[in-house]
């Protein structure tokens with residue numbers, strides 16, 4: 387029996403806005419019982435700036451979740467408490483590994499209810515953290531969006547989240563469109579499949595344009611030193627001052643250390659939906675498409691490092707389940723392959739989607755180069771000239787990128803950041819059916835990272851063999867001048 391096509395409402399997915407909630411995120415919890423949380427939220431940036439957030443959180447009463455009624459209220463509570471928690475952990479000269487019961491006790495209950503992990507996620511910082519500026523205008527317009535909460539109060543941080551909100555909103559209608567295509571493929575209706583794929587490719591083009599707008603208002607150096615430092619999770623954070631992770635102290639005396647990745651756009655269900663519906667496969671990082679069976683068996687013995695798959699654990703439960711269920715009905719690639727020889731419009735529409743998604747990933751690689759790789763190099767150069775006392779007085783992500791045990795890093799069987807992203811990009815075009823699109827997309831691209839536009843020419847000093855542990859967003863990577871970076875995740 388063929389599995390039924392998933393119904394969006396069963397997974398809390400909106401036909402208009404995709405994984406963004408149908409009900410706009412609340413700007414305030416309605417029950418006055420939560421006024422104390424709202425008061426912290428209203429002053430979050432000032433409390434972080436004055437380093438008084440920890441004192442305030444320590445004195446907050448432990449509130450129950452009894453006053454949370456509708457899902458929108460639970461979502462706001464999760465968003466608020468994860469912002470408080472990350473501000474509490476990272477908002478001092480050294481990180482704080484124990485999060486007190488005033489945050490932990492309600493947060494753990496909220497996480498259970500929403501099926502999300504106790505850490506900030508893409509859902510907390512993006513999906514449930516926006517409002518339209520004008521309610522009668524659309525939320526897929528980047529110029530009609532505002533954030534509800536940020537750590538820094540900066541335009542850069544708001545922009546960083548809002549670019550993703552706009553991408554989610556503009557990409558949302560692709561979901562029902564492609565479910566229509568799945569149904570049409572089942573009936574052998576090639577004309578409808580072609581039309582849906584054409585609509586999909588056009589919207590993907592819009593998403594690339596939105597992604598490119600990241601450069602407009604988010605300063606790379608500010609992102610690297612001020613925003614990323616608050617988004618850090620608790621996994622592989624020894625260098626940044628959390629050797630064991632964090633303890634969500636719920637007051638029972640039984641809490642232990644846990645480690646979670648911080649929020650990353652790799653947790654976007656939308657982008658993973660695109661891959662699944664187009665039949666794009668992401669192999670464990672480092673594995674080639676035509677790897678001999680023996681190589682694959684070898685890899686299976688070690689950690690699989692399928693970072694993209696792992697990120698599903700950070701998505702809201704229903705969204706992750708939707709992706710699983712979609713995998714069992716995704717039939718487009720097979721449908722196109724079976725007709726590619728005789729139906730060129732269909733083949734071209736399919737390949738156009740792959741080309742647009744590949745181009746989206748190309749824009750993203752340039753962003754990562756500019757927002758992480760280049761500032762990481764500058765940071766290294768700066769920390770070499772800084773006195774040890776200055777470096778020691780603060781400990782967080784920005785001060786963490788220094789020499790690391792290279793052997794230990796490679797011993798984890800990890801992979802490099804830019805090669806990881808390039809592999810994901812190259813896998814995007816692998817299913818192309820038309821000969822010329824295959825040739826065009828798989829042409830050898832110049833390697834990013836050496837003497838390119840954003841990085842400038844590497845100076846002699848920079849190419850000294852000095853591996854550096856660097857925290858991307860969810861992943862921890864080893865940035866290496868010749869390969870990009872090694873993932874420690």
Ligand code: HEM
Nearest residue numbers: 549550553650651652654657753754757810858859860861
């Ligand atoms: C300043 C902006 C951005 C930076 C610095 C950045 C950085 C990164 C990094 C370091 C990774 C590797 C995984 C990790 O450590 O989390 C990653 C993965 C990823 N990012 Fe971004 N990112 C940015 C914006 C975006 C946006 C706006 C999107 C789209 C909504 C996006 C989509 C992805 C996806 C889908 C992955 C997983 C790899 C893939 O599927 O190709 N990123 N990003």
